[in-house]
Amino acid sequence: MDHIRFGRTGLRVSRLCLGTMTFGFQCDDDTSFAIMDAAYDAGITFFDTADIYPIGGPIETIGRTEELVGQWMQQGGRTREDIVLATKCFARTGPNPWDQGNNRKNIMRAIDASLKRLGTDYVDLYQIHFYDPNVHIDETLQAMDDLVRSGKVRYVGCSNTLAYQLARSIGRSELHGISRFESVQPRYNMLFREVERELLPLCAEEDVAVIPYNPLAGGMLTGKHRPGAPTEGTRFTLGHAQGTYTERYWHDAMFDSVEQVRAVAEDAGVPMTTLAVQWVLANPVITSPIIGASRPDQLTASVAAADSPIDPDVKAQLDELTAVYRQGDHDR
Numbered sequence: 001m002d003h004i005r006f007g008r009t010g011l012r013v014s015r016l017c018l019g020t021m022t023f024g025f026q027c028d029d030d031t032s033f034a035i036m037d038a039a040y041d042a043g044i045t046f047f048d049t050a051d052i053y054p055i056g057g058p059i060e061t062i063g064r065t066e067e068l069v070g071q072w073m074q075q076g077g078r079t080r081e082d083i084v085l086a087t088k089c090f091a092r093t094g095p096n097p098w099d100q101g102n103n104r105k106n107i108m109r110a111i112d113a114s115l116k117r118l119g120t121d122y123v124d125l126y127q128i129h130f131y132d133p134n135v136h137i138d139e140t141l142q143a144m145d146d147l148v149r150s151g152k153v154r155y156v157g158c159s160n161t162l163a164y165q166l167a168r169s170i171g172r173s174e175l176h177g178i179s180r181f182e183s184v185q186p187r188y189n190m191l192f193r194e195v196e197r198e199l200l201p202l203c204a205e206e207d208v209a210v211i212p213y214n215p216l217a218g219g220m221l222t223g224k225h226r227p228g229a230p231t232e233g234t235r236f237t238l239g240h241a242q243g244t245y246t247e248r249y250w251h252d253a254m255f256d257s258v259e260q261v262r263a264v265a266e267d268a269g270v271p272m273t274t275l276a277v278q279w280v281l282a283n284p285v286i287t288s289p290i291i292g293a294s295r296p297d298q299l300t301a302s303v304a305a306a307d308s309p310i311d312p313d314v315k316a317q318l319d320e321l322t323a324v325y326r327q328g329d330h331d332r
Contacts, residue, residue, distance in 0.1 A: 001043025001306055004287055007182045007209030009155060011124070013084050015281070015306045017046040017211055019292035024064030025057035027294055032065075036072045038296035042303045046084045048185075048211065048290050050129055051114050052091035062093055063117050070119035080120050086211075087114050088159060090129035102132035102140040111152055127157040127185060131165045137172055145178035157183035157209070163198035170206055181208065185290070188212035190221060190261065190279055190318060191254050193326035200285045209287040212280060216291075216302075218245045220254060221276035223262050227255050260321045268314050273298075275314070277305035282315050 003012040018039040023032035036047070053065035066087060073080060089110035092100035100106060115121060126147060128140060147153040158166065158181045166184055173180035184203060186195045192214070203210050216222055265272045280289045291302040 001303075003045075006155070006287060008207035009182050009209075011084070011155065013046040013209075013288050014044045015288055016044050016277075016303065017048050017086075017288040017290045018044050019213060019290040020047060020049040020065050020069055021053045021055040022292060022294055023049075023054055023068045025054035025061050027054075029068060031295065032068045033072055033075070034296045035293050035299065036069070037076070038293075038299050040078075040082075042299060044303070045082065046086070046288055048086045048088075048213075049118075050088035050091075051093050051110055051117075052088075052129070063113070066114055066117035070117055074119060084124045085118065085120070086125035086127060086157075087118070087123050088127040088129040089114070090132065102128050102135045102143075104139055104143040107140070107143040107147070111147055115152065122152050122154065124154045125157050125183065126153040126155075127159050127183070128161075130160045131158070131162070137165075137169050138176070141169065141173055141176070141178055141180075145173075148179045155179075155182045157181050157185065157211075159185035159213075161186070161199075163202050166199065166208070167202055167206075170208075183209035183211055183287070185211050185213060187214045187248075188280060188286075188289075189215050189217045190276060190322040191217045191249060191257060191325050193322060196283075196326050200283070204285045210285055211288050211290055212286060213290040214248075215277050215280045215289045216273060217249050217254075217276075220249045220258055221261060221272060222301075223258060223265075223272045225255075225258075227252065257322060257325075261318065264314060264317055264321070268311060270308075270314075271301045271304075273301035274304045274308070275310065275318075277302045278308065278310035279315060279318055281305055282310045 002015045004015055006013050027035065047069060049065050049069050051066060052062060054061055073083060089107060090102060098105050111126060144156040148156060156179050161184055166181065170180050186199055188195055200210065219225060262272060265275045277289060277291065280286055293299050
C-alpha cells in the first residue's frame, strides 16, 4: 500500500488508516485481533483509537480498545516501530469532574492512562477528540506541546473541530511558538460533505493532514441497510452510538441517495464500499481515510479502493447526486 506525507510533517502514513472503535464490544477479542492482522497484512500501518472506545459499550468497557491494540502490537513478531499509532482524549473516563475535557490535568492524566493500556511509552499522534469550549485553547495547546517535548507524543492533532476553531488554534500556536495541530479528523463521506466548504480549504492552505472518519457513513454506503428497523448488532443499535448514528443517517432522503449511489456503482461495476472509499480518496486534501470493520473480510472492499482510483466521470456523477449534502441545508 502507498504511504503519503502526513500534512506538513516528515512522517509518512499508509493511505488508509484502521479505525478500532468497535474492538472490545461489537467485536470480541479474537475478532479484533483478526481484523488488525488483516489490515496489517494488507499494508495498513496507521491505526487510530481513543481512550473512550469501544463505542456503544457500557462504562466498564472504557479503555478496552486501547488494551486490545496494545496486546496485538506485542504479538506476531511485530514491534512498536511497525505501527503509526494515534489515540485521543476528551470524554469522561473517570469519576471526578476534571476527568474529562481538554484541561491540562485531564490531558496529562489521560495520556499516561492511554500509554499504560497501549503498553508503550509514546504515541505518534495524540488528538483532542472534541473541541472544549470550557477550556481556553492556549491551555490545551501548551499541555499538548509539553507532551511533545516530554517524548510521550510525536505529533498532536484534533478531531470534530470546526474550521474557525482549527484556524484559531493554529494562530495561537504560531503566536506562542509551540506545537500546532498537524491533523484534523472530521466526519466526511458522500452523505456528509459540509466540511468541503471551509474546513478542507483551510487544511489545504495550512498543510494540515486530514484523516476523515465515517467514509462509509456508518455502513449506509455499503448498501446493506434498508428503511425500517436497523439491523441488530450494527452501530445503529449499539448503546449510546445508536442515537448518534440514527440522527446522522437514518433518513428517507439519505436512503434515496444510497439507492442512486447503488445504481452508479452497478453501472461502473464497482462494489459500493469500494466506490465510497474511492470517492473520499479522490479529494486531494484527504490524507488517510479511517476505515473500520466488524469482521476481517469486510476490509477487502475498502482496501481495494487504495489500489484503484475512481473513474473521473463516475466521481463527477456522484458529486452531482450528493451535492445537497455539501450545502448543509438537507433534512436531518
